[in-house]
Amino acid sequence: MLSHHSGSCGVGFVCNVNGIKSYEIVKWGIEAVKNLTHRGAVGADGKTGDGAGILIQIPGKFFSKEIEKSGYELSHRDNLAVGFFFLYKSLEPEIEFSVKKYGFKI
Numbered sequence: 001m002l003s004h005h006s007g008s009c010g011v012g013f014v015c016n017v018n019g020i021k022s023y024e025i026v027k028w029g030i031e032a033v034k035n036l037t038h039r040g041a042v043g044a045d046g047k048t049g050d051g052a053g054i055l056i057q058i059p060g061k062f063f064s065k066e067i068e069k070s071g072y073e074l075s076h077r078d079n080l081a082v083g084f085f086f087l088y089k090s091l092e093p094e095i096e097f098s099v100k101k102y103g104f105k106i
Helices: 023-039 058-068 089-101
Strands: none
Touching: none
16 A cells, blocks of 8 residues: 555556557657656756656567567567666776676677
8 A cells, every 4th residue: 555655756657458559658658757847857957857767568579570680589579678778988898798797688
């Protein structure tokens, strides 16, 4: 049970209750994030967000094809994860080292 002290201010949920996928739902999710400014969800520049985002289903068919084009083989679609990082270029070798250290491929 959530109390009003749960720290969930700024959390939203948008979906189609019938499980129908659509770009409209993604647009609503983006709009929900844009409406979080009441909790200070704005970067120091007053224009960008504070890192809040939306969670969407991984387009498995698309990524499977791209992985095959790159010469890799995916053991199962459920073994796919997608990450997006905004980092300084100078950190790239350290990130790659850490990712590979745990057996992942970039």
